[in-house]
Amino acid sequence: MDEKKGNYRFNEIETKWQKHWEDNKTFKAVESDKPKYYVLDMFPYPSGAGLHVGHPEGYTASDIVSRYKRMKGFNVLHPIGWDAFGLPAEQYAVQTGTHPADTTQKNIDNMRRQIKSLGFSYDWDRQVDTTDPNYFKWTQWIFLKFYNSYFDEETQKAKPIEELSIPDSLSEEDKTKYIDDHRLAYESYAPVNWCPELGTVLANEEVIGGVSERGGHPVVRKPMRQWMLRITKYCQRLLDGLADVDWSHSIKKLQHDWIGKSVGAEVDFKVDGHDAVIRVFTTRPDTLFGATYMVMAPEHELVGAITTDDKKGAVTKYIEDASKKSDLDRTDLAKDKSGQFTGAYAINPVNDEKVPIWISDYVLISYGTGAIMSVPAHDERDFEFATKFELPIIQVVDPPKDAKDVKCFTGDGTAINSGEFTGMSTPEFKEKIAAWLDEKGLGEKAVNFKLRDWLFSRQRYWGEPFPIIHKADGTRIALDESELPLMPPEVEDYKPTGDGEPPLAKATDWVNVTLPDGSKGLRETNTMPQWAGSCWYYLRYTDAKNDAAPFAPDKEQYWLPVDLYIGGAEHAVLHLLYSRFWHSLLYDLGYVKAKEPFQKLINQGMILGEDGQKMSKSRGNVVNPDMVIEKYGADSMRLYEMFMGPLEATKPWNMHGVEGVHRFLTRAWRMIIDEDTGEVSSAVQGAQADEETIRILHQTVKKVGDDVEGFAFNTAISQMMIFVNHMSKQKVRAKDAIEKFVLVLSPLAPHIAEELWQKLGHSKPLAYHDWPGYDEELVKEKEVELAVQIKGKIKDRIVVPAGATEEQIKQKALESEKVIAAMAGAEPRKIIVIKSRLVNIII
RNA sequence: GCCGGAGUGGCGGAAUUGGCAGACGCGCGGGAUUCAAAAUCCCGUGAUCGCAAGAUCGUGUGGGUUCAAGUCCCACCUCCGGUACCA
Incomplete structure (x- = not known):
């Protein structure tokens, strides 16, 4: 090893500047009258495995933008924290008896060390930790806001429960029930997604194809007492809000479709021979004349009443079988339709035809009218x-001529066999029939949403306890x-009871309380899901140490909305929908002024292993950031993560690529520093740069600025x-050009840039130095080479x-x-001339 | 099945939105330096044919529009992500 005095010693440089930034609190954000810019990262779960290379990808991108914006004169808020409640620490506790708080703290310490080693410009004084009582105090506080609010349909917003007008006719007991039925947080006893393996229930969003999102364990339906949040009241608001945010089309679509x-x-269909009415929901009221039978969900309340005696046995058995089916069975890919005839008939209101009533589990009780x-x-x-089941099929829509599938046509067409409506186009029919139904009192326009209320309780130890007795x-x-x-109680062991009783139930001293009136009470033993803490952390960052309120109004008004939010696309419908929902409540109650929390959202893509496969321990293709930093430095790590390709793309890791960007940094170092002396090279002089160098410099300043604004860090x-x-080839390197280059390099590779800046004779660090400008005239080439084509084929090139x-x-x-x-x-x-591009001669 | 996104050299990826395809990096080949190597520097590098100048082909496939298509239109194939009977 030929170590020279002036080599690029990244380890020393990086340690030095990280210490400098920390000691001087360089990136502390203080509210001021400067324009603000809020750059948020999706905060990590501090796992025992530490960072994987996917984390630094998003974090590097957000850090580059943060540093760039500071140089552009913005007051930047760039915080980080820990989403630290969650299952892994609890499972470790079950196995070893270690308190989850201890595991969590250890993991946070390790992850913080890793994050700091990358030189991110976070304001460390604003760290949040969702498991810190000073934080979850306010998570519980927000839960109480849900509990103590109702949704006013008139104004389409939440209001304090005291403002709910209660019908006078109700008894005291019914009044309590009436209020409870309007609370935005409520208890429910409906069947829920129970995962025996995880020992907890899961939200609909956490069940993918009948198995748990985490771990892929089977999920069964089981009736249990649960806490729910009435997110369905916000369907329309959540949908409308998407118009105001700058998110990728695909993420918006995902949320849109999920809602x-x-x-x-x-x-309404009358039941023949009964005084009952079956109400159905349809998006195609124009096909009413083609309704040849009806289907109710097996759980529908009218099934028992209308089933004829001869069908009772078969129907009861069907209902029983259906109730035993797990979600997996119901959504099985090889789904074969099943059903039973109830023996009853309904009257089609448009033509008075008798149609048979069936039950089948392809109709869901939880959607529409069941x-x-x-x-x-x-x-x-x-x-x-x-x-x-050989039921009649009657065509009532004539497809347009170009339609292919005539057997079962689901598109728009022209009505046939539809009485007075025959001949109408599908959209016109829909309008007319709605009015017709309304007039006859047989039905009305209706809107339905797929989104269900949010199952908000978990049978776990390591989560926020509910402030409920x-x-x-x-x-x-x-x-x-x-x-x-x-506070959660201390417990002997953290095992779930297996029958759905949460671990907190074991802490009897904690559970049993005496109320002020002397009566006995029991604490709620469920805990909140991991999503709770992440629903509002971006608000806490604005005022992380406030112990009188979750955040001060003026802080929220200064910093919100988040201008740039970077994180993984896997949170498209979970975290992002939930936090928009919480934000809406806080908005309605006047705690926040910003309508939507996250103005611009960018999803970083996945980084694959060198083999092009998803990184995983079992494949043995995991790249450890610590190793990369040790061998090539944080600046090389940062640069490579950005150089791999577009931020949003999925792309494979390649260690040779890291070497490539490392070589670039070393070349940049040698362009400025004499390796023998460690001082600025004698080639760097206060001279005027030549025309070409000036042009390349201005092109570089322009392109780096534009590309950072456009998140195209690779280019x-x-x-x-x-x-x-170019510059390395110059015998004389104009100092002015060199300095501007160091400035544009600095957001991407801040350590080496600061070191070079200092070596170039500046006593003040460049973190808040003005971003260099460029001259549009100097960016342009003096002479351009044009291709000359004849009939589109290139024959020659000319310089003009x-x-x-x-x-x-x-x-x-x-x-x-x-x-x-x-x-x-x-x-x-004909001769076509495209300036500065080409000439095409047509003969 | 449906809904998104994407298919460009040996590899990662560029291409001012219709205007010279392959910037930049990796890898590979050759050379300089060196006792030798590493490191560094220089040159070359889409394919085919040709000694060569050059020619022909080339952005998943097949058609089309255009003076001009990676980019626009139609049909199809493959991969990735989301979703799962929501009436």
């Missing part, structure tokens, strides 16, 4: 069912704000490489001054010997 708005009509009218000619599911009479009381935080780095490749007129270009092109030869005496019919 799943359908506009249609509800229609019953449908079946139009097999124009709905694929109904078609499949009707075919299997159950009284002996079945009612409950909420803790007062002054009693927060409610920004390419341009800096072009600059270094940048300002050449079309005539001059034409003339020069026609003078080219190769062009003359290729034209072989033919006359040009």
